[in-house]
Amino acid sequence: MKKKGLSMLLVLMVLMAVVSACGSSGSSSSSDKETNQAPAVKSEGNSDTAEPKASGEEVTLTYAMWDSNQAKGLQTIVDEFEKENPGIKVKIEVTGWSDYWTMLEAGATGGSLPDVFWMHSNEIYRYASNDMLLDLSDRIKNSQKVEMDKFPTGLTQIYNFEGKQYAIPKDFDTIGLWYNKTMFDEAKLAYPNENWTWDDLYKAAKALTKNGKYGILTPFHNQEGYYNFVYQNDGTIITADKKSGYDDPNTIEALKYYINFIREGLSPEVYGDSERAEAMQNGLAAMGFFGSWNLSGFTANEYMAKNFDVAPLPKGKKQATIFNGLGNAIAHNTKHPEEAWKFVEYLSSKEGQFRQAELGIAISAYDGAAEQWVSSNTTFHVKAFVDMVKYAVIRPYSNTTAVWEDKAYEALKPAFTGQQTVEEAAKNAAKIMNESLATEK
Amino acid sequence: MTNARANRISKSMLNEWYWGWFLVAPTIVGLIILNIIPIGQTLYMSFFKSGDFGKGNLFVGFDNYRKLLSDDQVWHAVKNTLLYAVMVVPTSIVIALIAAVLMNGKLRGKSLYRTIYFIPMIAAPAAVTMVWRWLYNTKFGLINYGLSKLGLGPVDWTTDPNVALVSIAIIGIWSVVGYNMVLLLAGLQEIPRDYYEASEIDGAGKLRQFVVVTVPLLSPALFFVLVTSIIQAMQVFDVIYMMIDIQNPAYDNTVSLVYLFYNNSFKYSNKGYGSAIVMLLLAIIMIITVIQMRAQKKWVKYM
Numbered sequence: 001m002k003k004k005g006l007s008m009l010l011v012l013m014v015l016m017a018v019v020s021a022c023g024s025s026g027s028s029s030s031s032d033k034e035t036n037q038a039p040a041v042k043s044e045g046n047s048d049t050a051e052p053k054a055s056g057e058e059v060t061l062t063y064a065m066w067d068s069n070q071a072k073g074l075q076t077i078v079d080e081f082e083k084e085n086p087g088i089k090v091k092i093e094v095t096g097w098s099d100y101w102t103m104l105e106a107g108a109t110g111g112s113l114p115d116v117f118w119m120h121s122n123e124i125y126r127y128a129s130n131d132m133l134l135d136l137s138d139r140i141k142n143s144q145k146v147e148m149d150k151f152p153t154g155l156t157q158i159y160n161f162e163g164k165q166y167a168i169p170k171d172f173d174t175i176g177l178w179y180n181k182t183m184f185d186e187a188k189l190a191y192p193n194e195n196w197t198w199d200d201l202y203k204a205a206k207a208l209t210k211n212g213k214y215g216i217l218t219p220f221h222n223q224e225g226y227y228n229f230v231y232q233n234d235g236t237i238i239t240a241d242k243k244s245g246y247d248d249p250n251t252i253e254a255l256k257y258y259i260n261f262i263r264e265g266l267s268p269e270v271y272g273d274s275e276r277a278e279a280m281q282n283g284l285a286a287m288g289f290f291g292s293w294n295l296s297g298f299t300a301n302e303y304m305a306k307n308f309d310v311a312p313l314p315k316g317k318k319q320a321t322i323f324n325g326l327g328n329a330i331a332h333n334t335k336h337p338e339e340a341w342k343f344v345e346y347l348s349s350k351e352g353q354f355r356q357a358e359l360g361i362a363i364s365a366y367d368g369a370a371e372q373w374v375s376s377n378t379t380f381h382v383k384a385f386v387d388m389v390k391y392a393v394i395r396p397y398s399n400t401t402a403v404w405e406d407k408a409y410e411a412l413k414p415a416f417t418g419q420q421t422v423e424e425a426a427k428n429a430a431k432i433m434n435e436s437l438a439t440e441k
Numbered sequence: 442m443t444n445a446r447a448n449r450i451s452k453s454m455l456n457e458w459y460w461g462w463f464l465v466a467p468t469i470v471g472l473i474i475l476n477i478i479p480i481g482q483t484l485y486m487s488f489f490k491s492g493d494f495g496k497g498n499l500f501v502g503f504d505n506y507r508k509l510l511s512d513d514q515v516w517h518a519v520k521n522t523l524l525y526a527v528m529v530v531p532t533s534i535v536i537a538l539i540a541a542v543l544m545n546g547k548l549r550g551k552s553l554y555r556t557i558y559f560i561p562m563i564a565a566p567a568a569v570t571m572v573w574r575w576l577y578n579t580k581f582g583l584i585n586y587g588l589s590k591l592g593l594g595p596v597d598w599t600t601d602p603n604v605a606l607v608s609i610a611i612i613g614i615w616s617v618v619g620y621n622m623v624l625l626l627a628g629l630q631e632i633p634r635d636y637y638e639a640s641e642i643d644g645a646g647k648l649r650q651f652v653v654v655t656v657p658l659l660s661p662a663l664f665f666v667l668v669t670s671i672i673q674a675m676q677v678f679d680v681i682y683m684m685i686d687i688q689n690p691a692y693d694n695t696v697s698l699v700y701l702f703y704n705n706s707f708k709y710s711n712k713g714y715g716s717a718i719v720m721l722l723l724a725i726i727m728i729i730t731v732i733q734m735r736a737q738k739k740w741v742k743y744m
Contacts, residue, residue: 102707109495126710130493220688268580271600271688275578282581403709409687417690 064114066100073361113331128161134330145349167327171362196314217285232316237396247430323392487716505717526674528610537621558619566679605691628662
């Protein structure tokens with residue numbers, strides 16, 4: 001009897017355990033991979049979560065985002081918006097980057113998307129092509145406040161699907177060359193400037209590498225790493241007709257230059273995201289590449305604030321930096337489309353965009369607002385990020401970016417560890433990426 | 442006559458049945474809704490090329506399974522998962538058994554030790570992994586610092602393909618020992634003192650007592666711990682997910698089946714293929730468990 005009971009129990013446990021693996025892994029992965037991010041889900045602002053009544057007295061919108069660094073500043077904007085628009089409340093909900101998309105997908109599948117939320121170039125296709133987002137085209141046309149031509153075309157284009165505008169750019173980000181002033185001073189080298197070339201970078205890296213310190217950090221990272229160099233060398237990651245650019249000779253040449261820093265021992269081999277920041281914050285490497293979104297984290301870091309500054313990326317055959325921008329989108333099935341639009345309209349208006357820049361939340365995409373942002377940070381010469389916009393290249397994307405980006409990572413890995421030549425790895429990456437792109441709709 | 446008697450019996454039986462079903466109903470309902478139905482849905486899903494947001498699923502028959510068979514990464518994951526289980530399960534059970542026997546004896550501050558051993562079980566895996574990541578850090582980690590004091594070179598705990606899985610197994614062992622220990626401790630306390638007294642009179646020493654009394658009488662508890670540990674080990678995910686990115690050179694040597702399932706289902710939005718991977722995991726666990734159920738006749742002794 002006892003034995004039978006035990007075996008029954010075990011069978012049930014097997015079933016339960018296996019299936020709960022499917023069920024829970026989505027949600028149990030709650031904590032973010034990036035160390036410096038806030039708790040996975042954090043809601044700020046109004047304690048007033050009461051559902052709006054049919055009377056139309058008060059409407060509560062949810063505004064979902066993934067960057068806790070921006071949430072505080074945006075709360076200020078929300079507060080101001082609420083003051084001007086009595087009857088509309090906005091509740092900010094922050095979820096870490098990787099869980100954000102799991103959350104959003106579950107919301108889209110179950111019909112419970114947040115009213116207003118951030119969109120990204122990697123994901124826009126899926127949401128737009130499946131009608132998950134509210135088409136904003138007509139509303140933009142009729143709006144007095146939103147002028148699409150005040151935003152960089154590349155950015156508005158990301159969120160335009162089959163002629164319909166599904167999101168409005170909120171901000172943009174570029175990649176800068178961060179350098180350790182103290183280490184440069186010790187080596188009696190001049191600081192990097194906007195006229196630097198690849199040769200200058202190489203020479204400085206060489207001069208700075210000594211006593212167990214590295215001159216530069218060339219991490220295994222695309223957007224904050226080799227993508228920039230590929231475009232500086234006239235190479236490409238994805239061509240206009242959706243083919244991989246990894247077998248382009250210029251791309252390979254750029255990768256060789258980039259990986260050579262590791263081979264010559266001028267850069268440590270770094271793979272993880274948090275390890276990259278660590279290497280800078282511990283004075284292990286004198287130069288590194290980081291996006292403008294790291295700014296608040298770096299400003300808060302005592303060592304970085306004291307020793308570091310930022311310059312534009314060096315010039316290869318031409319100047320280039322990867323830039324990208326997220327957009328504000330509205331759910332297709334929001335209960336309050338008018339109120340949600342009012343909020344997005346405000347965020348995208350000249351007033352809202354300048355306010356965002358002034359508060360230092362992010363580099364506002366609106367024409368001229370970026371200068372406001374520059375003066376919000378006095379710790380570093382952040383103007384470099386804005387100066388680079390004129391030659392910035394949109395982060396390469398297609399309909400299934402998340403898939404082929406990872407495939408390319410896997411294929412390029414042996415080149416970074418030195419198990420394969422750069423040429424072989426890059427050609428392999430091109431092959432795998434093309435296979436993946438071929439299955440794209 | 443006979444009819445009346447049958448009636449009477451069935452009445453009391455019926456009553457018992459009603460109560461029986463009534464009492465297990467919450468569990469059964471929970472199981473069906475949360476487990477049995479999802480298993481069916483996962484199986485169903487594994488025959489489809491999933492569309493976005495649950496719309497436009499396309500029936501593809503066994504395509505996902507065919508792809509599975511030719512996917513190197515899946516077989517890496519099977520190997521890694523099994524290897525992880527082989528490293529974690531025996532080690533953790535042996536340590537847990539030793540700890541349980543010690544805790545069961547006369548020891549000062551027993552309950553304090555029990556608490557300490559159990560703490561890793563309560564801590565959130567994500568938080569635990571963050572702490573271990575710092576310990577393992579190549580340049581600034583405590584472990585490598587200790588090694589350097591001993592005159593040993595630094596070890597790339599999380600990026601060396603030959604070491605990373607061991608590092609993960611160490612965390613796995615560390616987290617599960619306390620839980621196994623509590624289960625074994627419960628088993629130990631079920632063993633009547635009489636057996637020990639009898640064997641002592643017969644002249645058995647401590648070690649012999651352990652072999653002929655403790656282990657056989659503990660075998661049901663050991664069996665339970667063994668089966669659940671293997672199942673748990675086969676599902677390893679959190680630690681690897683937290684510690685190993687796709688860029689990590691040790692990725693191929695550490696990726697587990699559940700991690701692969703997660704990546705395919707949620708990162709690449711290919712739920713059909715993800716489901717097929719989970720069905721493979723289910724099959725593997727089922728096979729291992731069936732073998733264990735058969736083998737238990739040989740070594741598990743129920744009192």
